[in-house]
Amino acid sequence: MPSPVRQKVMQHLNIVGLLQPALHKETHAPYPDEVDNAHYRAYTRMSHDVGGEPDVPIQWEEKEEEVWEHNTFVTCEVLAWRGVWNAEERRRRQNVDVGQTQYLGLPYYGRWLLTAARILVDKQYVTISELSNKIDEVKKRYE
Amino acid sequence: MAEKHKPAPMVDEVSDFEILEVAVRELAIEKGLFSADDHRRWTEYMNTLGPAPAAHLVAKAWLDPEFKKLAVEDGVKASLEVGIDWINSMPTNFGTPSDYCNLRVLEDTPKLKHVVVCTLCSCYPRPILGQSPEWYRTPNYRRRLVRWPRQVLAEFGLQLPADVEIRVEDSNQKSRFVVLPVRPEGTEGWSEDQLAEIATRDCLIGVALPKPGVTANAKLPVHPAVNPVDHDH
Numbered sequence: 001m002p003s004p005v006r007q008k009v010m011q012h013l014n015i016v017g018l019l020q021p022a023l024h025k026e027t028h029a030p031y032p033d034e035v036d037n038a039h040y041r042a043y044t045r046m047s048h049d050v051g052g053e054p055d056v057p058i059q060w061e062e063k064e065e066e067v068w069e070h071n072t073f074v075t076c077e078v079l080a081w082r083g084v085w086n087a088e089e090r091r092r093r094q095n096v097d098v099g100q101t102q103y104l105g106l107p108y109y110g111r112w113l114l115t116a117a118r119i120l121v122d123k124q125y126v127t128i129s130e131l132s133n134k135i136d137e138v139k140k141r142y143e
Numbered sequence: 144m145a146e147k148h149k150p151a152p153m154v155d156e157v158s159d160f161e162i163l164e165v166a167v168r169e170l171a172i173e174k175g176l177f178s179a180d181d182h183r184r185w186t187e188y189m190n191t192l193g194p195a196p197a198a199h200l201v202a203k204a205w206l207d208p209e210f211k212k213l214a215v216e217d218g219v220k221a222s223l224e225v226g227i228d229w230i231n232s233m234p235t236n237f238g239t240p241s242d243y244c245n246l247r248v249l250e251d252t253p254k255l256k257h258v259v260v261c262t263l264c265s266c267y268p269r270p271i272l273g274q275s276p277e278w279y280r281t282p283n284y285r286r287r288l289v290r291w292p293r294q295v296l297a298e299f300g301l302q303l304p305a306d307v308e309i310r311v312e313d314s315n316q317k318s319r320f321v322v323l324p325v326r327p328e329g330t331e332g333w334s335e336d337q338l339a340e341i342a343t344r345d346c347l348i349g350v351a352l353p354k355p356g357v358t359a360n361a362k363l364p365v366h367p368a369v370n371p372v373d374h375d376h
Contacts, residue, residue, distance in 0.1 A: 051262025051313065053286040057298055060284075062360075063277035064368035068164040073274075074185045075168050080240030081185070082177045087242035087316055095264050108265070108280050110160055117167050125174050134166040142157040 005056060047103040048095035069109040076112050085119055093119065161370070184234045193273040194344040196225040197321050200248070200271065201347065202338035205326040211250070214323065218246030227271045239270060245318045246271065249349075251325050255308050258296065258349030259320045260288045266314035268321055272347055277366070279348065289313065299350040300361050322349040329355040 035043070079085055085093075093115045095103070102111065120126045126134075172179050200221060204211035214221040219229045229244045230237070238244045246268055249257035261267065262285045267275035278284055288295045292309045296302070303309065312320045324346050330338060345351035345360045 048263050050282045050286045051260075051289045053282075054290075055283050055286045057287075057294075058281070058283050059364065060278040060298065061364045061366050063366040064371045065274075066160075066368045067370050067372055068158070068161045069368075070186075070189070070372045071164050071168060071182075074182055074189060075164070075171065077240045078177045078181050078185050079171065080242075081235045082181065084171075084176050087240075090241075091264060091316065104282065107160070108277075113160060113163055113167065117163060120167065120170060120174075120176075125176060126170050130170065131166065134170050135162055138162050138165045138169070139157075142162070 005054070046096050047098075047100040066109075068113070069107075072109045072113045072116065076116055079116065079119070084123065084125070089119075090115070158369070181234075188234050189274075192269060194347060195339070196222070196227045197268070197271045197347050198339040198342040199225040199335065200321070201323055201342040202335045204248070204323055205330075205338055206335060211323070214248040215250050218248045218321070219244060221248065222246060222271055225271070229270055233270070241269075241316075243317050243319055247312075247318055247320050248323050249310075249312055249320055250323045253325055254306065255310060256296075256303055256349065257310050257312055257320075257322045258288065258292060259312050259314060259322060260285055261314040262286075262289055263313075263315070266316065266319060268319035272321060272344065276344070276348075276360075278363070296350060299345070301351055321347045324349075324353050327353050327355060 076090065080087065080090065094111050098106075098111055098114070102114070106114070117131060121128055121131060168182065171177055172182070200214060203224065204214045204221075210221065210224065222229060226232075229239070229246065233239060243266070249259070251257055260279075265275055265280040267279065269275075284295070289311050292311050293303065296309070314320055324342070326338070327341070330341070340358045341353040341355060343351060343353070343358065343360050346353045351361060
């Protein structure tokens with residue numbers, strides 16, 4: 001059934017679709033003259049800047065917290081307490097640097113967790129090998 | 144419902160999120176970025192947080208016009224009276240690590256209703272109100288509240304007359320907000336504790352109005368955790 005709300009949502013979804021690297025498109029990394037200003041604006045939009053975007057009502061829910069979510073929150077706060085990162089870079093990394101796909105696709109604390117792992121590697125507190133070895137080691141404990 | 148016929152997940156199946164969380168925490172401790180004790184102390188601090196101090200701030204403001212003035216002028220100073228020291232009472236002794244110490248108290252009137260959102264992320268006055276509810280963090284709430292506040296409030300069961308102005312306050316990195324609703328009728332002679340009971344979390348975010356006899360948030364479906372935090376610890 002056609003409705004103004006549905007039309008707005010479809011328009012929005014069409015624009016968002018353009019932001020994904022569509023696998024069916026012939027040209028990736030297009031020539032500069034193939035990106036007009038409207039598309040440039042769409043591509044450079046921050047994925048967390050969602051205020052005012054059209055959407056339809058959903059069922060509001062409460063949620064029980066997973067143990068790993070609670071621990072992730074504490075780890076991120078304590079990393080800040082001990083000076084590993086500050087509020088500005090946390091925000092940029094968790095909300096912007098993850099990109100649209102992970103921003104909308106991962107759980108709330110999933111983004112926090114991935115970002116906490118990345119800060120350890122990016123600031124060279126651990127090497128990527130140390131991180132993957134640790135992940136393997138922890139996995140083995142549960143086998 | 145088809146959902147119900149899905150086999151339950153294996154109890155001992157561990158998610159990659161759980162694995163990564165343990166790995167990051169243990170590496171940070173092994174590298175000396177923080178200690179296991181830091182993590183434990185912060186967890187204990189977290190477990191003390193909840194909406195009670197903000198509820199008492201509202202109750203006090205309802206009872207004492209001088210305190211209400213202070214709350215609206217200087218939310219951080221007013222918080223001291225309900226036991227919340229934004230600067231010194233946290234384990235850091237320098238305020239929240241998320242770097243915000245500016246609490247604003249938004250005073251409703253019979254013709255003006257405030258409601259709080261954080262369109263860019265999920266900013267919330269944690270020290271005085273506890274952890275934000277999941278719906279507050281959803282892109283859906285953040286998208287729609289600023290454009291269709293009246294409709295969104297109605298979805299929470301709050302239907303406001305057309306002549307009541309709605310003001311949406313968008314939280315940001317440095318500033319956090321609680322709503323000071325109008326004291327409802329039928330609460331004459333009530334004590335601070337009685338009043339605090341009806342100043343629920345939802346009232347302090349602004350998606351509900353306090354009402355005598357209503358001491359809980361609107362009943363919403365609860366998405367259960369696979370491995371839930373036991374808050375009694």
